[in-house]
Amino acid sequence: MSLPTRRRRRDDPTQRLVQQITSCWRTQTLLTAVQLELPDRLATGPGDVQQLADACQCSSDGLHRLLRALCTLQVCRERRDGRFELTASGGALCRRPPDGGVSLRAMVIWWGGPMWPMWGELSYSVCSGRSARARQTGLSNYAFLGQQPEVxxxxxxxxxxxxxxxxxxxARLDLWRDAHELIDVGxxxxxxxxxxxxxxPHLTxxxxxxxxxxxxxxxxxxxxxxxxxxxxxxxxxxAAVPAGADCYLLKSILHNWDDAACGRILATVRQAAPPAGQLxxxxxVRPARLRPSSHDEALARTDLNMLAGLGGRERSLAEFAALLGPAGFEITAVSPTSHEFSVIVARRVD
Ligand SMILES: C[S@@+](CC[C@H](N)C(=O)[O-])C[C@H]1O[C@@H](n2cnc3c(N)ncnc32)[C@H](O)[C@@H]1O
Structure with missing residues (x-):
């Protein structure tokens, strides 16, 4: 006998809020799947619950429930014969995704592991403007990583x-054609x-x-x-970056730091770059107003992540220009990429 289904309003705000309130379950469900190597185990073919439970050394009831939950997250699906198989999107959680794409496994381990306690103290960061991780670890910025090689x-x-x-x-950007030496700062x-x-192949x-x-x-x-x-x-x-290169690249560096620290990093780059050097x-790039979209949600997530983690921030284009100007650079081009990033090209002004 099948259960009657109730028709749901297309975008029920209460339902949406309930999902947002409880959304932490997803991170830990994915983490548990990865810790049990489930995506890699299922990559070799459909898995039987008891066999998987034996291989993972865990309760078959618990594992069955985890696998069902992973079906709702589109990591795997349940077949008619009761076995579970990996979906194409679940393949991205394997160490080596079957489709040859990027493995997101390390991201699950980072967000579900070392990042987890920090989000519990977001209100401290919002109220104080200070890093929750610094409060938790007693170490500021990147010093905490220096103490723990595994983390x-x-x-x-x-x-x-x-x-x-x-x-x-x-890598496909035109500007590499004329460059000879690149310094990837940080x-x-x-x-x-x-x-x-x-x-x-001409670049060092x-x-x-x-x-x-x-x-x-x-x-x-x-x-x-x-x-x-x-x-x-x-x-x-x-302190210093190698001098004389024609291209200096800073990917996800300035968003880690407040304006004063960014000014110090840009000053060392400016000192190292020759007159025709490119930055x-x-x-x-944060839009002036954030709206409900997956793009802006990612901006909001990473902005709060920077606040709680490192005391950094996501910036608007005007804010980047305001950082670069006093450091002796001016923006000449901006090209958006996927995953909410942009490549901002700047040249030295003398
Ligand atoms: C957010 S990560 C970005 C890494 C890389 N650019 C990327 O996008 O994949 C920031 C990087 O800055 C490095 N970093 C932090 N403080 C640094 C310092 N004082 N000198 C050199 N590198 C530093 C960190 O170790 C880290 O690799």
């Missing part, structure tokens, strides 16, 4: 995922540096980042067999 690796892997999503678009694991270098690239990014960067550079043209240098972008910012 640092998780962070760099999660950043690598987000950046890999747009790296092909950035380039993390070097995913963008590797994508640009792989697409433009240096990734400058904190020492905790080095193991991941070395592995990625070797993986892409780019050791001859891409190198990693450990350093502090508040590229890859950042989210």
């Amino acid at each position: 640092a690796a998780q962070f760099h892997q999660a950043m690598q995922v987000m950046t890999a999503l747009i790296a092909p678009e950035v 380039g993390g694991n070097g995913v963008l540096a590797c994508a640009v270098a792989a697409a433009h 690239v240096t990734v400058l980042d904190r020492a905790d990014a080095e193991p991941g960067a070395a592995a990625l550079i070797n993986h892409h067999a780019l050791a001859g043209r891409v190198s990693f240098v450990a350093g502090d972008f508040f 590229l910012l890859v950042e989210r």
Whole structure:
């Protein structure tokens, strides 16, 4: 016997709010799936609940309920024979997605793990304007990663995922044709540096980042067999960046910092850049007003993430121009990419 279904209003505001209020369940459901390696297990073929439960060493009832929940999130679907199979979107949670796309696994581990306690203290950040993570860890900005190599690796892997999503678009930009040497300032694991270098064999690239990014960067550079043209240098972008390159790239750097710190980073870049040097910012550009859309929701999420995590912020184009002007740069072009990012091109003004 099937249950009668009630017709729902198309956009019921109460229903929407209930979903928003309870939306934390999704992050932890995805995290549990990834921790149990369910996407990878299902990537080899449909799975039987008891066999999966035995392989994961967990309760078959609990696992059955998790799999049903994952069906509602479109990670897997239940077949007529009662077994569960991975969907195409669920494949993105595998270590190596079957379709060859970017694995979002590291992002799930970061958001469901080290980021989780921070959001519980968002109200502290909103009321004080200070970083909740700094309050929780007793360490400001990136110092907390320096103390915990495992968490640092998780962070760099999660950043690598987000950046890999747009790296092909950035690598396709026309401006690389005329460039010779690129410094990826705060380039993390070097995913963008590797994508640009792989697409433009005439370029040499240096990734400058904190020492905790080095193991991941070395592995990625070797993986892409780019050791001859891409190198990693450990350093502090508040102190100095390698001089004389014709292109300086800062992806998701300025949004980590308040205006004063951004001014200090831009000053070191300005000091290093030759007169014809170009500055590229890859950042989210905040519209003047945020509206209910998935694009603006992502802006709001990352703006609050910056507030609670690092005391940074997402900026409008006018705010970027106001940061760049006093540092001796002016914006010459802006090209939007997917995933809410834009490439802001600036040149030195003397
Ligand atoms: C949000 S991540 C962006 C990473 C990379 N650009 C990307 O988008 O994938 C910020 C990066 O800045 C680096 N960073 C933070 N403080 C730094 C400093 N003082 N000197 C050099 N790098 C720093 C972090 O280690 C991290 O890799």
